[in-house]
Amino acid sequence: MTAGDDEGTQGLTRREALVAGIAGAATLAALPSGGCDAARPDADPSRKPGGSARMPLAFLPHGGGPWPFVDLGVSRAEIDPFIAYLESVRALPRTRPAALLVISAHWEEAVPTVMTGERPPLFYDYYGFPPESYQIAWPAPGQPQVAARVRELLGAAGFGTASDEERGFDHGTFVPLKVTYPHADVPVVQLSLKKGLDPAEHLAMGRALAPLRDEGVFLVGSGMTFHNLRAFRDPRSVPVAEEFDAWLRAAATQDRDERHRRLADWSHAPSARLAHPREEHLLPLMVIAGAAGPDRGTIAFNGTYMGLRLSAYHYG
Numbered sequence: 001m002t003a004g005d006d007e008g009t010q011g012l013t014r015r016e017a018l019v020a021g022i023a024g025a026a027t028l029a030a031l032p033s034g035g036c037d038a039a040r041p042d043a044d045p046s047r048k049p050g051g052s053a054r055m056p057l058a059f060l061p062h063g064g065g066p067w068p069f070v071d072l073g074v075s076r077a078e079i080d081p082f083i084a085y086l087e088s089v090r091a092l093p094r095t096r097p098a099a100l101l102v103i104s105a106h107w108e109e110a111v112p113t114v115m116t117g118e119r120p121p122l123f124y125d126y127y128g129f130p131p132e133s134y135q136i137a138w139p140a141p142g143q144p145q146v147a148a149r150v151r152e153l154l155g156a157a158g159f160g161t162a163s164d165e166e167r168g169f170d171h172g173t174f175v176p177l178k179v180t181y182p183h184a185d186v187p188v189v190q191l192s193l194k195k196g197l198d199p200a201e202h203l204a205m206g207r208a209l210a211p212l213r214d215e216g217v218f219l220v221g222s223g224m225t226f227h228n229l230r231a232f233r234d235p236r237s238v239p240v241a242e243e244f245d246a247w248l249r250a251a252a253t254q255d256r257d258e259r260h261r262r263l264a265d266w267s268h269a270p271s272a273r274l275a276h277p278r279e280e281h282l283l284p285l286m287v288i289a290g291a292a293g294p295d296r297g298t299i300a301f302n303g304t305y306m307g308l309r310l311s312a313y314h315y316g
Contacts, residue, residue, distance in 0.1 A: 056316035098216030104172030121168035143187035157208035206290020221284030244275035
């Protein structure tokens with residue numbers, strides 16, 4: 001299990017906890033080595049050098065465990081719109097991405113860490129599911145050049161960084177993106193969260209990574225806008241999820257400065273700690289919102305999973 005998950009499972013039956021998603025802890029053209037200006041707080045990361053196509057940004061909910069591929073008892077009325085949304089994300093970039101950079105809620109390290117393997121395996125970081133849950137395949141290639149560029153940009157912004165050649169894609173990456181990119185035909189690099197889970201630091205990580213948008217890299221944050229495992233299947237959680245999600249929809253779609261102010265102070269929002277006793281599933285949104293610069297956010301999906309409100313956000 002990932003750190004903090006067992007704390008949130010009290011009061012759930014084993015089946016409900018599993019459904020809620022308890023987790024265990026093409027060659028790219030040469031990338032420019034410079035271009036770190038957007039890592040500065042006063043730089044405008046929306047600038048498009050040479051009129052090149054700019055990649056959008058997406059924060060998407062990844063659901064629970066291997067939910068699209070194994071029957072977990074979630075209703076089709078909830079699953080089908082969720083799947084349709086994830087399928088639609090492939091068409092979000094106007095041009096084919098050279099690579100994806102995915103920030104998953106299911107990886108935390110002392111410093112931001114990137115996967116550098118050329119052929120990453122899958123990391124089945126969940127337990128107790130049917131055997132087919134551990135036979136899911138999604139052989140997306142890695143992209144070491146993008147990983148190096150991520151470290152360069154974060155280092156220029158003052159972050160220590162590290163790399164991991166052995167780690168595989170966790171279910172925060174392979175589960176939703178197997179729906180979005182079923183042929184695994186775009187290179188993918190995964191980036192960890194930074195331990196301490198400081199929202200301001202993750203907004204700053206996003207600002208540092210903004211130049212990737214002009215280098216053909218599609219940034220995707222994978223988390224959940226409600227993640228209190230203790231509260232799933234409890235009807236008293238419905239108004240909690242609704243209240244927090246309404247606040248988040250307003251905050252995530254503000255202009256840059258107000259958006260960053262509100263997201264950095266998210267824990268004071270209505271029902272914040274009831275929706276997120278631990279914030280790791282919200283922080284990928286901070287990275288995406290930080291990389292958005294002046295782009296306003298849009299609510300790309302707003303539905304329910306196990307009866308509780310979830311939303312997805314796009315920028316650019």
